[in-house]
Amino acid sequence: FSPFFKNRFGLSNKFESEFPSSLTGKVAPEEFKASINRVNSCLKKNLPVNVRWLLCGCLCCCCTLGCSMWPVICLSKRTRRSIEKLLEWENNRLYHKLCLHWRLSKRKCETNNMMEYVILIEFLPKTPIFRPD
Template sequence: MDVRVDFDDIEIAEDAGDSDISEESLITVPDPIVVKGSGHLTVFGLSNRFENEFPGALIGRIAPEEFRATVNRINSILKKMVPLNFKWLIIGCLCCCCTLGCSVCPVVFLNKRSKLVIRKALDHENRQLYHKLGLHWKLSKERHSNTAMLEYVLLIEFIPKIPVYRPD
């Protein structure tokens, strides 16, 4: 049995429900909020502290105290880790000629560990509080506008609310 289909003869039928999509049914999500580093020491793009000034876009979503508590937890992690990374970087640079660059490896691993600890802390905060409020915190790289340098920032993304009472 030979079945041949001419694709020019096939008409694409549009569902009546899909053609009536209104602007109300589209879910709009605001742009993420960026919390930049404000410290005086930066090692491999990771600053030693973040700004804890409450952004205006979060008014009505979370309390300013919750925001500051989260940023202060991240800052306390950075306060322990970044100066240690900086000391190892200085030692690694001083010994770089003797070790053919291998003395810088501990700094790279310590920096990865610092980022991992911050991501775990943010993941814990997200599970405990922020996902229930429709927010998601994450550590992300961002390029400076004037230079090619990358910097780590905290992004607060809005999770879109799905209308569960609306039929499919």
């Protein structure tokens, strides 16, 4: 079972910070909220730039035959990479020690054909301590 938290880049600038019941006893609610807040602050920092380039790209799209949309695509990739790096840091700092793994994943929305990014939290199997070499 993997709880996930939704976000649509371009439509929303934050992930939900509600503590899932499946993580009770695995991680402190304060740590979870701090991690989600770090991800949300990364999104908040990058979103205004993406929106400006998106508006500019849409206005100039006819004149540039669609080439004006490339900065938006590149900025979205950069935002995605920065969130992936942040999640990797969070995993190494805390969550791998708790046998959890956070990752960013792309999924199809249930209600329409749009794609959305979600944070998946996977439970890792515990490694046996007394395993012989």
